[in-house]
Amino acid sequence: LGRHKDDSRPTHFEYNGVRFGQDNLNIFAGLCAVDTREHVELMLKALHAHGQVCTRMGAYKPRTSPYSFQGHGKACLPYVFELAGKYGIKVIAMEVTHESHIEEIREALDATGNATGVMLQIGTRNTQNFELLKIVGRQQDFPVLLKRGFGITLDESLNAAEYLASEGNRKVVFGLRGMKTNMGDPHRNFVDFAHVPVVKRLTRMPVCIDPSHSVGSRGADPDGILDIQHAVAQGVIAGANMVLVDFHPAPAKALVDGPQALTLEELPGFLEDVAIAREAY
Template identity: 45%
Template sequence: MIIVLKEKVTENIARLQQLFADRKQVFVHKNRVALLAVEPSEIPADIRAAASEIITKTPAAVQASRLFHPEDTVIKTAHSVIGAGGLTLMAGPCSVESRAHILKMAAVAKKGGATVLRGGAFKPRTSPYSFQGLEEEGLQYLREAADQNGMDVITEVMDDEHVELVAKYTDIFQIGARNMQNFSLLKAVGKAQIPVALKRGMSATLDDLLNASEYIAAGGNQQIMLVERGIRTFANKYTRNTFDAAAIPVLQQLTHYPVIADPSHAVGHWDLVTPLAVTGVAAGAAGLLVEIHDDPEHALSDGPQALKPGKYLTMAQHAKEVHQVLAAWK
């Protein structure tokens, strides 16, 4: 249930918090109070009279819902504003391979207009024998490269025991598709008060994604962005996954969190990344998360989907042009 107060807002919020303190499920946003496991009959009559609306049918992910938080969430980092009608570019190699390489790729990413440098230091791989990342050494290189180019860092954190370490180096936690429902990890980043990019799981519904985000919000962290990176379907002969472009506007209707498109993981082939990136922007994405590499044939992970520098710069330009057209329509 969500109570939208029109009178005595501060006073009535305090009363509701006191009345239902034992439930530990009272959430406040401006003049709105979300109460879980509470019946309307339990609300004092004078508070009901002070409400402009009482919404009894609410989704499970109530803090993610626009019913509770009508306006868009805007995430601000040192070098980026994510949301607010802008287009945030996040680019870099799949893995941090060496200091020299990430420094080189950071310069390329920056040239294309990216304000966030991506790169994995802890890599969840299908095979235990594949490159697993440089771990803290990789985080150090990533931080150095971002700082030299005036960029933020986004990097994946794989489990809750790494949250404290990764937090020393990153500006945005990335939760990968395989970890979307790693609830211990979600709870840990929820307490960290660092923005979180939550990727949609490979077979996750949109409700699954929103409910996963609620674990982060329940910890007190509302700096959440949702990432559409393609889902696994029967149609995987020509693309790695199926990019669900419709998920972007649907999520924007359901939630206040910014939605980011990841065309690289969606298609898995570099020559299809630019069309999918443009599609994501046209669908209303607040940003793009793309992989780049100057020598993808010898990349230590996910080379086939990485854009070479020239192709990346072209993609970035096309994405910006489409975004400008959409902004003019609005």
């Protein structure tokens, strides 16, 4: 996936009719974690109403505490895929942490007629889970969103992407989601979106930004502009090719990461902000 001087290999790929490239932008707004069928439907209906064909939906949630909600897993896949088909969603970013999750996703997609597709997400806690990387690298029918490891060097994370490619899967998007530091950051993680152009220069991968998991809260400036909105604008102006962002119809009821979720009422303004920032890129 690394870029070489005389390299004419493509910096884009297609999946289920959606183009992912270093020269375009896809928005993946959606639920951090699937909780109820009703919330999935409200989310997808809103996306459809605003012309969106991609989303994020977490079914398998790796959590810091074993006592926190771990996601509904395979139980929610049938209704997630059915509703995605109903609302014209073409690609769902969904984290997997184990080989069995990929099989469950494939089976559920087959059962619902494959109208929608899944981008397998490897979370920051698994960036160096080399066996998982090799397994996902062999699933050439799925694209992959590889999150940067939050406590390792950029080079180490880029090498993790090479694990996917070395097993044959070159449909990889690289995700920036903030870094852990010991500086007492005001945000959950130190926002690393200045690395967007760096990753695009060093590799052929489209680059995703995840403002929700970087910032981790709904802090706002005196004008009421959320830190998340500022981070999105910075990342998109820096040339990001994908925005992964948490929304929820009722953030107070979200079982995971409610405090960072934007509301459905905020969706049109968010999409407009992204379009303006993209224009400025």
